[in-house]
Amino acid sequence: MQYLHGVLVPIINKVFEEKKYVELDPSKVEVKDVGCSGLHRPQTEAEVLEQSAQTLRAHLGALLSALSRSVRACPAVVRATFRQLFRRVRERFPGAQHENVPFIAVTSFLCLRFFSPAIVSPKLFHLRERHADARTSRTPLLLAKAVQNVGNMDTPASRAKEAWMEPLQPTVRQGVAQLKDFITKLVDIEEKDELDLQRTLSLQAPPVKEGPLFIHRTKGKGPFMSSSFKKLYFSLTTEALSFAKTPSSKMTSNSSQNPGVNRHGEELPFLLN
Template identity: 70%
Template sequence: RDLAKKDRNGASDPFVRVRYNGKTQESTVVKKSCYPRWNESFEFELPEPAGEKLCVEVWDWDLVSKNDFLGKVVFGVQGLRAAGRQEGWFRLQPHSSKPREDGRRGSLGSLQLQLRLRDETVLPSHCYQPLVQLLCQEVKSGRQDGRVHLVTLLDETTTAECRQEVAVNLVKLFLGQGLVKEFLDLLFELELAKPCEPNTLFRSNSLASKSMESFLKVTGMQYLHAVLGPIITRVFEEKKYVELDPSKVEIKDVGCSGLHRVQTESEVMEQGRQHLQSYLGELLDTISKSASTCPPVIRAAFRQLFQRVGERFPEHQHAKFVAVTSFLCLRFFSPAIMTPKLFHLRDAHADARTSRTLLLLAKAIQMVGNMEPAAGRAKEAWLAPLQPALQQGASQMKAFITRLVGTEEEEDGGEGRLRS
C-alpha cells in the first residue's frame, strides 16, 4: 500500500520479485496502482544450513525503459525458523546502494506478507503402508449409506489452507495405486449426496473440487499446452490493445503521413472486440477438436462426473455439462490463460497490455463454460458486444463435452453411444 508513484499518470505498475538462495520468482504486474493486491504465493526449498536472507522486492514495470525499484523487505531465515511464521504489514526499505536518495523521498510504502516455514519429515515408505492400505480399501468399498467415510473425515478435518496439498498427495497416491478413477468417483458421490443446487456444483473449495483440480494439473499439462499454447503465443506476439470496459479505454492517435486523428472510444472498443472475438474463436475451435487427444484417464473422470450429476439432477440437463466445465474451463483453462507462466506456457509474466488481453480472454472462456453467457453479462454490461460469440461458444462447448464424455467404446473407435 501507498507505493511510490513512478509513472506520469501518478501511479505505478508494480510487481514483486522474491529472491532466495540464488533463485528468483516474480508476481504478475498490477497496472496503474499504488495499492496493488496480488494474493500470490511462492515456495522455496530451504537448504542446510539456511543462512541466506529472503529478499522481497517491489518494482515498477516499464514497457520501454528500465524497471524502477520501489523498495524491499529482507527477512532472516534463522529468525523465521525460530518463529515458524511471520505475517503483517512490513515497511519497504530503500535500495542498499542509495539509501539517502530513497530516504529523502519519505515513506516507500508497505507490503502485506505472510511467511511460513514448513518442516517436512519423510519416513521410509513401509511406515505408510497401513495408511495406504486403509485408504485403498475405503475407495474400493465405495460409498455406503449410514457409514462415516474416511474420505469425508479428511474433507471435514482439513483446513482450507492445506486442503490443496492434501488433494495433490491423495491424487498422486491413487494414481500410483491405479485407483484414481475410483477415488474421484467416490468424491463425486459424497459431494452430490450433500444438499446442493445444480448451478453451484463444485464451486466451493471442498476436497472433491481440489482433488479434481489437482488431478487435471497432474495428468493434463501436456494436453493443456497443446490446446492453449498456440493462442497464448499469438496473444504475446501480437500485443494487440484489447479493452471493452469504457472506464478503462485508452484513446490513441491513428493515421499516417502526418495526418493523425484521435480514435473515438467506440472505435477502440470495436477494434478490441474484434481482436478478442478472433482469439476466442481460435481457442474454441482448438478446444472443439481436442476431445480425441484428451488423456483417456481425464475423459474417464469427466465421464463419471457427467453421469453422476445427470443421475442426481435428471430434471436439469444442463447441470451435467456445467459440472464438467466448472473444472475444465473455470479451474483449468481459465487460470492458465490468466497466468501462463505458472502453468509453464511462458518463461516470463505478461506485460500489462498482454495481461489485460489474457484476463478478458479468460473471462470469456469462463462465461462460455457457464453455459449461460447472458447471466455473466448482467454483471458486466460492457461485455454485451461479445454476446453473439459467447452464445456460439456455449454451443460449441456443449458439443465438445458431449464428445469428450463419450463411452469407452467410442473412445476406442467402437460403435457405443453416449451415456447421458
C-alpha cells in the same frame, strides 16, 4: 500439461506477439493516437471498443475451435473422471430444467480450474517464459472471462454481472453449442475402457508412504493382559495398503476401501514410523 499446451499455445503466442491494446470496459478505455506519421489523430472510444471486440472474438473463436478438435488428445483418466461426474450429476438432476447442469459440472473444472487460470497467467503454466507486459495483460484476462461465460452456458446472471462483455455474445452463444458438443464427445468413453483404465492406474499407483509397520497385539484380560509388537514393512498407495515381513518379500495387499482390515476381516491396529 501436454494437453493444456496443445490447446492454448497457438492462441497465447498470438496474443503475446500481436501486443494489441484491448479493452471492453468503457470506464477503462485509454484513447491512443492512430494513423501513420504526420497524420496522427486520436482514436475514438467507439473505435477502441469495436477493435477490441473483433480481436477477442477472433481469439475466443480460435480457442473454442482448438478445444473442439482436442477430444482424442485429452488424457484418458480425465475423460473417465468427467464421464463419471457428468453421469452422476445427470442422475441427480434429471429434469429438463436442469439440462445444462451436467455440462456446468464439467466446465467448472475444465474452464474455471484448468483453462482460464492458464490463460490469465501463462508463465505459471509454462506457456510463456515471461508474464505479459502492461499493454498485453488485459487481453488474456478478458479472454479468460469470455471462456468462463461460455463454460457457464451463457446464463443471464453471468451476462448481467459485466454487461460491457455484450459485444462478445454472438461468439459466446456459438461457443456454448461448441462446448456442449465437445463435452458430449469427451465423456463418450466406453465403460469397459474406463474399467481397464482404473485397473491400469491401480497397478501403477505410486507409493504415498512406505517403511516399517508395527502391529500391536494384545493377549488376555485384566492384570494378565500382555502386549507385543510385530514388525512388518508396508507400502501405502492411493489404491491399497500392502505389507510383508521384509522389504524384499512379496507383499500382501488389502483393499483400499478398508486398509486397516486384513483378508480375514480382522482389524489391524498399526503405527506408522
